[in-house]
Amino acid sequence: FKLAVIIKMAAARVATLAIGSYTGKMPFVAGKGEGISFVNINLDTGALEAGPTISAGTNPAYLALDSKKRNLYTVNELPDNDGFLKSFRFTPEGALEELTTVPCKGVACCHLTVDPSDRFVLAANYTSGSIVLASRARDDGHLEASTAAGAFVPFDATEATHVNPDRQEHPHAHQTAMFPTFPNRVFVPDLGCDCVRVFALDDGRLQALEPIPLPAGCGPRHVVAHPHLKILYVITELANTVCVVHYTTTAAPKLLQTISTLPEDFKGESYCAAIRISPTGTHIYAANRLHDSIAVFATGGDGTLTFIACESVGGKCPRDFNLVGGYLVAACQNSDELISFSINPASGRLTHTGNVLPSPTPVAVLPLS
Secondary structure (H helix, E strand, C coil): CEHHHHCCCCCCCEEEEEEEECCCECCCCECCCCCEEEEEEECCCCCEEEEEEECCCCCCCCEEECCCCCEEEEEECCCCCEEEEEEEEECCCCEEEEEEEEEEEEECEEEEEECCCCCEEEEEECCCCEEEEEEECCCCCCEEECCCCCCEEECCHHHCCCCCCCCCCCCCECCCEEECCEEEEEEEEECCCCEEEEEEEECCEEEECCCEECCCCCCEEEEEECCCCCEEEEEECCCCEEEEEECCCCCCCEEEEEEECCCCCCCCCCEEEEEEECCCCCEEEEEEECCCEEEEEEECCCCCEEEEEEEECCCCCEEEEEEECCEEEEEECCCCEEEEEEECCCCCCEEEEEEEEECCCEEEEEECC
16 A cells, blocks of 8 residues: 555645554453554644554554654564564555564564664563564665574563562563663563663663662553653553653662652552653653543653643543644554544643544554654
8 A cells, every 4th residue: 555645745734643453362352453554643633534554464563663764663462472573664655565574582572662773673572571682684674583692681580579469470571662862771661570671782782781670569561761861751550650760871770759640539440551751851641541541740850740630531441642743642442442632732731632533452653754
């Protein structure tokens, strides 16, 4: 197919989103997706328009782009078997061409990222508790499985905290993340071990460094970094909090703050999901599943957070969301829909635009433009 058929730049300002989905049965949801979908968002109104969907194997759940936005990468998240990483390229004519598939060497590969040099793709295997590195072998974005020492790192099963016996029986790598403020560092939240693992990336080799310890039983899921400060924000799935960590490469990490993502009067069950930071670093957004809301925080001069609001999403299980052109688009996994919100640039607060688009079992939102 050609992406050009869904990009309409003449009449309005438009951005294109790629949407990952579950296509098969998972332990927590029966996937109804058909692959990677492409959606336009009107940046004047927040209206969402469906484009084509491409087949990308079983459960193309999480997505990533290279820095030049010439290649799209996805995981195939298999709940009981080793999964795969797939690479695609955008052709000059606007088509999306599948390139290669490589093994990820672990079960339930749930997240991936492209390193800033565009030389490597790194992925997290949740159930196996490991991370893997693949090489971008050619300029066109082909992937090759790496055989270098340090390209595959299994985590030590004895380090699981067991505070939550059902969820922390084993290491669980939930994300691989890299940030401009921390060159050559890879951050991996480990839900089973209550830490963020840190690795130095050196010419395709991963060297384990001292992890960032977090409160027992919190279950770290994802991390984002402040664009200017040496601050990390870690969302915890089991404790429903954001941990604010001062981190440098020369001193021990310091936990500055732990703040709830839920209203004070809420007593029910909920589990955090995605976290995003505004491009200027002024606001943090955190998703709550079951409470089905997005928490909004303002960042202070030292990076600590002030709770602003907890905005209802209007759908069920916002597993992921992303920020694009003054809007937030949430992927509601259990109600099969995408929902857009406008963002107040001063307060950071969200306003429902009234735009909802059916989307079967969406689990990732990636802006392409």
